[in-house]
Amino acid sequence: MFYYALLTVYVLxxxxxxxxxxxxxxxxxxxxxxxxxxxxxxxxGARGSATVLSKATTVLGTLFIVGALVLAIIGQQGPGxxxxxxxxxxxxxxxxxxxxxxxxxVAETPADTEAVEAxxxxxxxx
Numbered sequence: 001m002f003y004y005a006l007l008t009v010y011v012l013x014x015x016x017x018x019x020x021x022x023x024x025x026x027x028x029x030x031x032x033x034x035x036x037x038x039x040x041x042x043x044x045g046a047r048g049s050a051t052v053l054s055k056a057t058t059v060l061g062t063l064f065i066v067g068a069l070v071l072a073i074i075g076q077q078g079p080g081x082x083x084x085x086x087x088x089x090x091x092x093x094x095x096x097x098x099x100x101x102x103x104x105x106v107a108e109t110p111a112d113t114e115a116v117e118a119x120x121x122x123x124x125x126x
Contacts, residue, residue: 002074006074007071009067010067013060013063013064017057017060020056021057024054
């Protein structure tokens with residue numbers, strides 16, 4: 001039950017992060033600023049004051065990464081197989097009986113083998 005509650009919170013964090021990132025205003029950089037023509041030597045533009053949306057992005061991004069790790073760890077410790085707690089005391093095969101049944105071998109009589117040899121014809125040699 002805890003896993004599903006945590007998963008619900010994680011999905012909510014994902015949607016909020018998406019919303020906050022889309023609501024942020026662009027830095028105003030064009031293609032020239034990508035190659036150093038914007039008058040700034042930083043890779044991601046000038047660093048301005050942190051707004052509420054940028055702080056929310058940082059918090060939600062951290063929750064996103066931590067939530068992904070926690071859900072992955074909890075998911076590995078899941079309930080496992082339905083039959084993991086049962087032993088097989090008789091040692092019976094796990095396959096159904098129809099799949100493991102073997103057809104009885106048919107004994108050939110000498111008359112059958114002679115008939116087969118008589119009907120087989122060797123191909124002509126060139």
